Amino acid sequence: MTIEEKIGQLVQRMGGRSKALNSRLGPDELAKVRRGEVGSYLHVAGAEPLRELQRVAVEESRLGIPLLFAMDVVHGYRTIFPVPIAMAASWDPAAAREHAVIAARESSAAGLHWTFAPMVDISRDPRWGRIVEGAGEDAYLGSRMAEAQVRGFQGESLSAADTIMAGTKHFGAYGAAEGGRDYAGADIGERAMQEVYLPPFRAAAEAGSASYMTAFNAVDGVPTTANAALLRTILREEWGWNGVLLSDWRAVEELLAHGVAASRSEAAALALRASVDMDMVADVYADDLEAAIAADPALEALLDQAVLRILAVKRDLGLFDDPYKYHDTAREAAVMLAPEHRAAAQLIAERSIVLLKNEAGTLPLARDTGRIALIGALADDPMSQLGSWRARGQVEDVVTLRAALEAAHPDVVYAPGADSRSDDPGGIEAAVAAARGADVIVLAIGEDYDWSGEARSRSSLELPGRQMELFEALAATGKPLVVVLMGGRPLAVPDIAGQADAVLATWLLGIEAGPAIVNTLLGGNNPGGKLPASYPRSTGQVPVHYDHLPSGRPADPDLSKDTARYMDQPITPLYAFGHGLSYTTFDYGEATLSSSRIPADGGSVTVTVPVTNTGTRAGDEVVQLYMRDPVASVSRPVMQLRGFSRVTLQPGQTREVVFTLSSDQFALWSRDGSWLIEPGAIDLMIGSASDAIRARASFEIVGSAKGSIAPAAIATRIQIEGGE
Numbered sequence: 008m009t010i011e012e013k014i015g016q017l018v019q020r021m022g023g024r025s026k027a028l029n030s031r032l033g034p035d036e037l038a039k040v041r042r043g044e045v046g047s048y049l050h051v052a053g054a055e056p057l058r059e060l061q062r063v064a065v066e067e068s069r070l071g072i073p074l075l076f077a078m079d080v081v082h083g084y085r086t087i088f089p090v091p092i093a094m095a096a097s098w099d100p101a102a103a104r105e106h107a108v109i110a111a112r113e114s115s116a117a118g119l120h121w122t123f124a125p126m127v128d129i130s131r132d133p134r135w136g137r138i139v140e141g142a143g144e145d146a147y148l149g150s151r152m153a154e155a156q157v158r159g160f161q162g163e164s165l166s167a168a169d170t171i172m173a174g175t176k177h178f179g180a181y182g183a184a185e186g187g188r189d190y191a192g193a194d195i196g197e198r199a200m201q202e203v204y205l206p207p208f209r210a211a212a213e214a215g216s217a218s219y220m221t222a223f224n225a226v227d228g229v230p231t232t233a234n235a236a237l238l239r240t241i242l243r244e245e246w247g248w249n250g251v252l253l254s255d256w257r258a259v260e261e262l263l264a265h266g267v268a269a270s271r272s273e274a275a276a277l278a279l280r281a282s283v284d285m286d287m288v289a290d291v292y293a294d295d296l297e298a299a300i301a302a303d304p305a306l307e308a309l310l311d312q313a314v315l316r317i318l319a320v321k322r323d324l325g326l327f328d329d330p331y332k333y334h335d336t337a338r339e340a341a342v343m344l345a346p347e348h349r350a351a352a353q354l355i356a357e358r359s360i361v362l363l364k365n366e367a368g369t370l371p372l373a374r375d376t377g378r379i380a381l382i383g384a385l386a387d388d389p390m391s392q393l394g395s396w397r398a399r400g401q402v403e404d405v406v407t408l409r410a411a412l413e414a415a416h417p418d419v420v421y422a423p424g425a426d427s428r429s430d431d432p433g434g435i436e437a438a439v440a441a442a443r444g445a446d447v448i449v450l451a452i453g454e455d456y457d458w459s460g461e462a463r464s465r466s467s468l469e470l471p472g473r474q475m476e477l478f479e480a481l482a483a484t485g486k487p488l489v490v491v492l493m494g495g496r497p498l499a500v501p502d503i504a505g506q507a508d509a510v511l512a513t514w515l516l517g518i519e520a521g522p523a524i525v526n527t528l529l530g531g532n533n534p535g536g537k538l539p540a541s542y543p544r545s546t547g548q549v550p551v552h553y554d555h556l557p558s559g560r561p562a563d564p565d566l567s568k569d570t571a572r573y574m575d576q577p578i579t580p581l582y583a584f585g586h587g588l589s590y591t592t593f594d595y596g597e598a599t600l601s602s603s604r605i606p607a608d609g610g611s612v613t614v615t616v617p618v619t620n621t622g623t624r625a626g627d628e629v630v631q632l633y634m635r636d637p638v639a640s641v642s643r644p645v646m647q648l649r650g651f652s653r654v655t656l657q658p659g660q661t662r663e664v665v666f667t668l669s670s671d672q673f674a675l676w677s678r679d680g681s682w683l684i685e686p687g688a689i690d691l692m693i694g695s696a697s698d699a700i701r702a703r704a705s706f707e708i709v710g711s712a713k714g715s716i717a718p719a720a721i722a723t724r725i726q727i728e729g730g731e
């Protein structure tokens with residue numbers, strides 16, 4: 008390979024725009040392909056157009072190296088599933104995996120080899136708009152959702168025609184951006200990096216993620232895309248990961264704006280030294296890497312390493328054996344929006360719904376409910392249910408809440424009332440009039456799709472527009488009021504929590520949003536979702552996350568005491584991490600341990616807890632296991648999730664949830680920078696939410712030992728026993 012051909016493999020170019028795919032594949036672009044100057048394209052799709060593009064590369068360039076075709080298939084390709092934070096609210100990794108299997112089936116049929124997903128950035132600040140794309144605030148839950156999606160996208164073999172390469176993103180600590188402002192730097196300690204932000208990436212690596220994408224932001228002043236300590240040392244050398252590392256959009260060029268490179272060739276050298284293999288659309292590698300190599304010939308060895316990693320994934324995808332295997336137009340037509348895909352979308356949407364409040368059994372609505380006043384622009388907004396990464400999702404594929412309710416119930420009046428975009432209160436009066444004539448109000452409020460996602464950070468977590476005015480006016484009617492809270496982030500809605508009779512968090516649920524919500528409102532689905540991120544009482548309470556440190560003066564409800572709290576807010580979030588109600592009730596028995604002492608080296612402990620459905624209808628309970636290390640060499644969080652299982656229980660049924668944990672799941676990132684299992688007590692807490700602990704047990708670790716990998720990245724073994 009000439010140096011130009013080597014560099015060409017490191018170049019990813021736009022084949023179009025996200026809203027105009029394939030629109031930039033004219034003669035000049037194809038000439039680049041023929042000269043071997045391109046390794047990959049994004050913003051392209053379609054079995055036929057990509058067959059032709061691949062043909063040019065394979066049959067009309069000197070080396071005939073196939074191209075990689077990529078897209079952000081983040082929660083579905085044509086069948087659009089709930090946004091990722093919603094899928095995390097299902098606490099059902101199998102659902103997340105199933106979505107990814109379907110997304111891979113559809114996108115590979117459209118000629119794609121590579122998705123830029125899963126997004127696994129942990130976020131503890133819902134002002135950050137991209138919290139919608141991840142799995143919320145917790146490293147353990149985030150790790151389970153990350154590995155599930157990698158396995159779903161990649162299947163058993165990357166060379167299969169219906170699997171695609173995962174592009175786990177955005178490596179580093181993108182979600183720790185200061186103030187929740189997108190792209191802002193993160194100032195976090197090494198322990199937070201190792202214990203909170205990196206575990207989902209480690210879990211993805213353990214699941215075989217074939218590629219990663221770097222984060223835009225700097226951590227402790229070092230831009231991730233130039234961070235050799237993070238990328239080459241931790242990811243590649245310490246973790247032993249040797250896949251393809253892609254920059255984010257123009258992130259190599261942005262090293263100049265970060266102020267760590269004075270020229271494009273310096274930026275090229277920094278990124279290559281950090282082991283970034285491919286430059287997304289900045290053309291810094293294309294135009295300036297050769298000069299960097301001329302200035303420092305040692306870089307050519309790093310170039311060769313990058314080329315080999317890129318050629319290896321092309322081999323693993325089977326592209327050298329059959330570069331046209333992903334271009335079967337018949338398969339493309341057959342799989343898109345297949346009925347079983349749409350059915351899966353509704354089921355996953357139903358499992359993503361969280362019942363936040365249900366006063367006096369307001370929900371499910373009685374079958375003989377009379378007139379329902381459905382209020383709110385979001386109830387009739389199909390675009391929003393597609394979320395901010397809609398790939399090839401189509402508005403006409405979406406069944407809205409309005410369409411589904413009108414189809415399911417004989418007497419529905421609809422009024423938009425107010426929306427999340429305008430300051431016009433003009434629709435409130437008509438909405439109140441509609442409500443006065445109804446037996447129950449169902450109010451859809453929150454944020455439309457464009458209030459969250461990339462570059463959509465907000466300084467306020469209050470409802471945008473005049474929606475709170477609409478809510479207050481409807482609450483004043485005295486009618487039973489059910490709020491369907493939509494959007495891509497936790498919102499500060501204390502007045503809704505206080506005044507509504509029932510509140511469902513439905514996020515943005517994809518093409519089957521309407522049927523999923525209506526089936527829940529009418530009782531066909533018993534909601535079993537749990538919050539993957541805390542809901543704050545106010546914007547000022549952020550960051551508020553369940554696994555905080557105790558401080559020397561742990562927060563106390565008693566204001567006369569000087570403790571770690573705000574004086575003008577209660578010390579708890581509005582709704583806690585792991586919170587979610589059901590239309591039935593559950594009881595927990597005593598937790599029993601397999602042993603009261605385990606060796607640090609190679610030990611394990613089993614904790615068993617019986618859970619009973621004490622209500623009159625079947626339901627799912629997400630049984631959550633938390634740990635605390637009360638005394639250690641560093642201050643430890645008041646609790647940390649270390650296991651969960653979503654269990655379906657019939658009325659009166661009891662089943663035992665058995666958690667088995669190895670001693671390395673209790674390690675901490677020590678002061679000398681390694682995983683260390685320390686001697687001493689470990690407290691276990693099992694319950695229905697982080698603020699609803701129903702059983703406790705403690706055991707002791709004897710001795711010390713080295714840990715293995717980030718504890719949150721290790722999946723706890725779970726068995727469900729009895730109650731068949």
Ligand code: GLC
Pocket residue numbers: 049079123176255256461
């Ligand atoms: C965007 C996003 C990244 C996405 C990429 C390509 O800026 O940060 O998540 O994969 O560009 O669309």
